[in-house]
Amino acid sequence: EDFHGFDPSSFDGNMVSAEQLAAMVVDAIAANAPRNGQKLTIGFANLQRDISFCLKVEQGIVANAEAAGIDLQIVDNRLDGATALANAESFLQRNVDFVIEFQTDANFGATIMQKMNEANTKVIAIDIPMPGATFFGANNPKSGFMGGAYLGQAAIQKFGADKVKTGYLVVGELPQSGAVPAMRTNGQVAGFKGAVGEFADAQVIKIDTKNTLEESFTQMNNVIGRIPEGVPIMVTAINDQAATGMLRAVKQAGREADLIVVGMGADEIQTLIDEPAFVASVGYFPERYGNFLVPLALMELAGKEVPDTVLMTHYMVTDGNVCEFYKDFACSATPDAITFELPEDAYKAHLEEIRKLPELQDSLNLIPTN
Amino acid sequence: MATTTETAAAAPSLKRRFMELLAKPWSGVAMLLVFYLILIAVFSILSPFFFNTRNMLQIGLNVAYIGLMAAAGTPLIIAGGLDLSVAAIAGLTGVMISLLVGLGVPVWVAVGLALALAAAIGVANGLFTTRLKLNPLITTLGMMSIVSGIALVLTGGLTRPLMIPGFNWIGNERVFSIPIPLIIMVVTFFALWLVMTKTKFGRFIYAAGGNAEASRLIGIPVERTVIVLYVISALAGAVAGTILGAMLGAAGPNAAGSQLLTVIAAIILGGTSLNGGRGSVWGTLLAVLILGTLNNGLTLLNVSSFWQDVTRGVVLMLAVSLDQLRNRALGE
């Protein structure tokens, strides 16, 4: 359905105009009068405000809310379930008209949604699903698989297929963040294997990045001794920050020549450009989340039908195409650029496999069909 | 000397009465109460959403599980102990309940087993720090690491659902419109206050922390007292974990971990001395409420979480200064 030029199923992700937004607000107010009698108010609960990804999401939402002329109340869930619950309550206390939740874990969703339903407040959930809320966010299995496959193909181009098999894949994980983000890192491994074929499990090293730069650095430092001199070190991680920390550690150990990195999220563009070993990152475009979220919210408030799941479209971001996504950065041709192809069969098989995993049975709607 | 007596007589009963009030043992708590009331007044003026029954109860509900841990930590610190593992125990408890229920154990039996496990951890903390005389900070920090490690291993690091019929009411229901977690917290504070001030055991707590050597000398079972307090702290952690799990409908392996510093800060801010021998649960309660109110009020005012950090720091310092002002006035 098209809502003043916004169709969630075919939206390109560029911010809609202020006029369009204003028209949406008019519709929304007509269907749902502002609860404070003056202005529509959207509550946004951010996951943890000092994570750059989350901040970019927040900035996108702020920009859209300002353009639409609606009020925004922002809280910080601080990666904590109890805080998320208290924050949700504070939204109800403030009579917000709509809530955008970016919270820690799918399992906390039910309780928060119960309160929201009681108060008749609609919710969009970002990246972590909540029952009965519209889901908007990353396509975890696909983005992970893309990144892993890209890493494999780029590594073959750089080191040759035989040498790659002697190398090590190091994945910076975040195990405590749950099954849904884990689809990303598992996808990375599957994608990598899909691209390089047989690859010994013993040569896959997983480290816990604890979602910080310094921990990624430290743990990469710790494992680097396990990787024999001269073999390829192929690095990917849960996000660009972790990938960067790992990259720094390898560089510091003086083994940059053996290194190849594919990031996740494309939110450390400067590093991507500056570091030759950092060849690509899977684009998440968090700064565009707001472009989806605010129109989606207004659409729901206006009483229009919205799909229950809106997944982000991901693209590989490289030195060669970065300018297409981020105008502030220039594109540059690199000699080792590759033409990326998603190994479709392996990808299908991977999706089949994870659909059977018991821990994902509650999140099947987040597993794409293609 | 003649002059001194004269001036003392000149500025008569009023100032002196005030000084006498300040010198009362509960005057430190009274200072915190004043601070709390000022905080409430300020937020009431600044935010239209703040001062109403619902929000006040909400603050109580938000801090209930923190308050429980801080309540039980207070007599422990007074007796000269310290429990850094309490929040990890809360996390493990939620996880245990969820896992046991998953294995088919009835939920309240699961809660009972989880409490028993917590008690065992408390006994271990107590034995290590008293009988083996290990440093409490390192011992309970080590225990924290072990307990939360086990919770992570058991769950594979994942948060587990905890929506169980007949269970979640303990986190969500209200009695006479007062949330049950808040009732549990208040009852705990009251019970601890009774124990600490009215019973022999309670006096032993203060004696043991004030001067363990002297207490032992007059036959007070110092070690047993401290062990019991470690168990109480661990149990409070377990109850906090149960309540939190019931409230959230889910159990994270490290659900309460981020609140450990808040718990310790509340106890110390409440006037309990880390050196032992001194403190009261009411001070802790006020400190918990102050921290919770600050959080709630600033959030309602839409203050960014970064500025909230700054504000919290300033408020902590101000609150602790008050007590010092009192000491100054008393000429100590």
Added chain:
Amino acid sequence: MATTTETAAAAPSLKRRFMELLAKPWSGVAMLLVFYLILIAVFSILSPFFFNTRNMLQIGLNVAYIGLMAAAGTPLIIAGGLDLSVAAIAGLTGVMISLLVGLGVPVWVAVGLALALAAAIGVANGLFTTRLKLNPLITTLGMMSIVSGIALVLTGGLTRPLMIPGFNWIGNERVFSIPIPLIIMVVTFFALWLVMTKTKFGRFIYAAGGNAEASRLIGIPVERTVIVLYVISALAGAVAGTILGAMLGAAGPNAAGSQLLTVIAAIILGGTSLNGGRGSVWGTLLAVLILGTLNNGLTLLNVSSFWQDVTRGVVLMLAVSLDQLRNRALGE
């Protein structure tokens, strides 16, 4: 009694010599050293990647910034203080350098300014806790909240790049193949050891923490000593932040925050008493190395981070038990 005397006579000088060794002031540190060597031996056997110069230096590099903060925290705690703001200062320092350089300030001038800011924070901590006699735990916890809040506000919460020509060598270069951060850490430990054991100021540290009242009465400037130590701690935090920023090529507003508990744990595990008066920097160094080695060894063994938590807890308890064994043997 006859039998006891006999056995005492039978196992004569050897046992006694051993007891005398145990009674030496450095024997607690020696116990930790033994523990450290055992740890190294175990990992050397279990992992082929562990025992080589490169990995050993790597461990040193990993813990350098933590060690710096723990080193400076040691005399402070010995003197009766406590600094929970040190890690937040590290975060703010990296951010400050990045921001100032962004404003066109030459990088080393920026470092100087950030150090000056840290010193000012240290002075504030010192004045609040000595002159105003505020509780150090609450004061520096408040300061931590303020400092990291400011760092967050300044950066808007983002990690800032810190790749500056002529700067990053301080985190990445090696001298005679020894990483510079490690050199800085070792030099700091050595300098603090000299100050603490060989200078007048060092004596004052131990005296002030051992008995502040008595020290004051023999004319020792107790407050000044403690204030200087707060400044040293804050400066160490700033240097740690600088090194960390240079190593990572980026400055996060809360870059070192997760290591605060490690810093405190290392100091206490190293044998420094939270009650003041007792401790040594070498104990702290060993504790830092033990924690770093454990992390490195377990990671090389591919132990999951969850089991690492469990193991770390057990090792902490074992390490602290050793010292108790010694006290037992001494009959204390």
Added chain:
Amino acid sequence: MSSTARLSMRGIDKSFGGVPVLSNVELTLEAGEVVALLGSNGAGKSTLVKILTGLYSRDAGIVEVDGQAVVFGKPADAIAAGVKLLPQEISVMPDLSVGENILLGDLPMKPGFGFKQVDYKTIHIRATELLAQLGFEALDTHQDVKRLSVAEQRIVEIARAIAGQARILIMDEPTAALTEQEAELLFAIIRRLKQQRVSVVYISHYMSEVFEISDRIVVLRDGRNAGDFVTRDTNKAAVLAAMIGATAGDLYPTEPPPPPGTDVLKVEGFGVRGKIADVSFAVRSGEILGIFGLVGSGVEVLGRALYGAVHSERSGQVTLDGRPYRPSTPQHGKEAGIGFVAAERKKEGIIADLTVRENIALPFQNRFTRGLFVSTEAETGHAQNWIRDLGIRTRGPEQKLRTLSGGNQQKVCLARWLVEGVKLLILEEPTRGVDIGARREIYGKLRELTAKGYAVIILSSDVEEVAGISDRSLVLDRGRVVEEFSRGVTPAALMAATAETQTA
């Protein structure tokens, strides 16, 4: 005999870190008997009674109570068997009330809301009764013990010791902080306990007390039994000979002091707000000035105010060596050449975790600093001199002060100030807890120091000491000087000076 004895300890051995402290020590006690345990500082008296009450374990030996072999693993076991200790070092719970401190071991309870409650009312009634026996019925039993003076805290501890029913009561230097009047009241209580067949071990360094109260005297020397006397059949000289292995000379120096020099410190109309007023005196080089006063007389602040350790408002004129002198911190006092030893050794004197060497060298670190660093050798040399000269019983300069006996800790506190440049020593209770041999050494040393030109002010609640050592003495009462005496005053006259104003 041993089968009927109330207490029999035989063959007791104890060593710390391999160093023997007690060897084959024996102690017996009959029902209703008062045995004085005597010995120099560090002889092992406290260690012996700590073993008896389960605070320390013994390495070897037998303890029998009423003929039954007992092993007390902890003091609670000893208490259950009727053995109670009043320890040498103050051991109170500072943040509990006086009443609770006294009755904590046996709290009166009353029924309450379904559980037994602490009966605070009875606590305060009973505590007040006990304090009344000690002449302190006016002490408010509701206040926290930390607000009391040392002497009052000591009284609280004594009240605690005599509360309830002990069969064996051990008192380790109970009168060290008490005045003679207070001690007399204690003796009355001990006599009454004796009639109730309670056995008492009484440790003291005051010979006169020992002869007044004890039935038998057991002497320890270097951790061994060195004499067992029936009190009425012996005399001080014999006991002293057993204690210190030599025949005793006079306690106080007898040779006439050198003529005093010029005024070192001159005080005119000095006052400390709320504590003392209008005090005037002078002390000359080469002179020992004794200032006697009971607790509350101002004797506890006068010395501190002159040293710079009192923050309250002061008034009047003070000159030091003819120059105006107004110290506001102890540093000022020290830099002006004054040394100060506080009465409360444990709280205000020793730094327990530092070594003897470090403690002695602490106030004047600059003197041991060579270039940037402190010279440990210089410190050691200095410390060793005083260990020898003052007869400090220690394993060596590297021993931690914590593990020295009380009297020896006191000597360390004094030794700190015995350096060039100090011209006035202000000593509060300089020989509290110091054995008689060491006291003689300390007094002798003070005389030597004055001969070198030092001036000394001794503030003491021990009349005999003030009478014995002072060249001149002042009596302080309720913040004012009430009498001044010259050399040769009798203890009785000093006491009378306070008594007069008390009754007036």
